[in-house]
Amino acid sequence: MVMMMLVFIWGFSEAVWFFIIPDVILSLHALRTKKFKYVLYANLICVTGAAAGGVYVFIWSSLDAGRAEAFMTGIPAVHDYMIEHVHRAMTDSILTALITGPLFGVPYKLFAAAAPEYTGIVLFLLFTVPARLLRFIAVSTVAFVLSSYVFTTLSGRLKIIIWCCVWITVYFIYFSIHSPF
Numbered sequence: 001m002v003m004m005m006l007v008f009i010w011g012f013s014e015a016v017w018f019f020i021i022p023d024v025i026l027s028l029h030a031l032r033t034k035k036f037k038y039v040l041y042a043n044l045i046c047v048t049g050a051a052a053g054g055v056y057v058f059i060w061s062s063l064d065a066g067r068a069e070a071f072m073t074g075i076p077a078v079h080d081y082m083i084e085h086v087h088r089a090m091t092d093s094i095l096t097a098l099i100t101g102p103l104f105g106v107p108y109k110l111f112a113a114a115a116p117e118y119t120g121i122v123l124f125l126l127f128t129v130p131a132r133l134l135r136f137i138a139v140s141t142v143a144f145v146l147s148s149y150v151f152t153t154l155s156g157r158l159k160i161i162i163w164c165c166v167w168i169t170v171y172f173i174y175f176s177i178h179s180p181f
Helices: 002-016 023-032 036-063 065-072 080-092 094-103 108-117 121-150 156-177
Strands: none
Touching (some): 002 036, 036 108, 108 121
């Protein structure tokens, strides 16, 4: 129960202000659980939190886009070039931008903040929620399969050490490309 609350809060927070993707906690949960259905539940709870955060940012940006955008640029690893990319992508193809946005390293919150300028909230949610859920499930499924079927002889502690090393490497590369400052 505590893990599910944490997953929801992480999903919401990352959609609004946090800069570490929910895939981190979802993959940890996948390493630690014995049944895949619990991995799926965690993903649904996380995407619900993320959608709630996306709605919050969408509404905030609808009311005060300038302040929402200014807030976004204060988040570590969010840069003006990302916001410009989101606006270009949304101008070129709203649907493509909403579907692929969560897959390529541009924070979801930036799409949520820009979306009111290009579309309504229903279309925004209709396309971003499944795209995020697909990525969440893909990452946590890989973690579950590796933990439950490939590295079965490793201790739980060693699996978590490997998990830490993987995510530290991912964020080292990401922050090398997109400076946190």
